[in-house]
Amino acid sequence: MTDFGREIKFGYFLVPNATDPLLATAREAERRGLDYLGVQDHPYQRRYVDTWTLLSMIGASTERIGLFPDVANLPLRPPAVLAKAAASLDLLTGGRVELGLGAGGFTDAIAAYGGPRRTPGESLDALAEAIEVIRLVWSGERNLRFDGRHYRLAGAHSGPVPAHPIGIWLGVYGPRALALTARHADGWVPSLQGDPKRLVEMSARLDAAAADAGRDPAEIRRVLNVRVDDADQLSDLALGLGFDTFVYWNEEPDRLARFAEEVVPAVRAQVAEERGTA
Secondary structure (H helix, E strand, O other), X not given: OEOXXXXXXXXXXXXXXXXOOHHHHHHHHHHOOOOEEEEXXXXXXXXXOOHHHHHHHHHHHOOOOEEEEOOEEHHHOOHHHHHHHHHHHHHHXXXXXXXXXXXXXXXXXXXXXXXXXXXXXXXXXXHHHHHHHHHHHOOOOOOEEEEOOOOEEEEEOOOOOOOOOOOEEEXXXXXXXXXXXXXXXXXXXXXXXXOOHHHHHHHHHHHHHHHHOOOOHHHOEEEEXXXXXXXXXXXXXXXXXXXXXXXXXXXXXXXXXHHHHHHHHHHHHHHHHHXXXX
16 A cells, blocks of 8 residues: 555646636635646537636636646646746736646647647657756756757746746656656646556556656655545545545536535545555
8 A cells, every 4th residue: 555645636637618607616626625626628629618717717716726727738848838837827816726738639720829849759858858857947047958859948038937936747657758757847637537446556666667767656646636536536536546536527416516525525434444544
């Protein structure tokens, strides 16, 4: 079992359908005490509003809840500008932003929007470069320089500095990507799809890669997108695999209310009891 002892937090996965009451749902999630709102990022999806525009509107419509793209589509969002957007929103919301980041799937759709058509290896290399670029742009320093294969900074000036140290959470799955997460990311944000066996294998791989990189695996936040709302299963994932945040994805009416009112307190109680902190 792996329990890193972090406070268990909860969020809601918001699908940015243009015809949905998005801001009302965001306000409801905050009112019901959830900790985060994650918004998926597929700019080429014609039925969706833009993720960063929506996050900005949510930030202006709420007061407490944390915000993050779940996860930002790197091929269509140049990392220097993405870093500027994240820092700006963090500053404007008083430190409520984290940065979920992905290498980008759906290659044809990305290319249709003018983005690069990358191989899996190229996508991973670009993701590694982007992390460096983003952190440079958050540094507050001047005359920033970076000369990568995919991204460059040529004397750029950074700013504004984020209101708090923004976490970079990678939405990745493969062995090389998990090794990158272990070396350079602040968090891991996969989705639970079907049998959790693969999640167990990936978690073990991430822990081993962190140890190989000289990092304590507990340093890496574990944020999981889930469609399940079984308190026992979520408690097991927290206590057995070290996940500290569960972002619930279910658009059916009243499911958000049930998750917040019934599942969240049940998971917190079970975890507290197992830890002996109840």
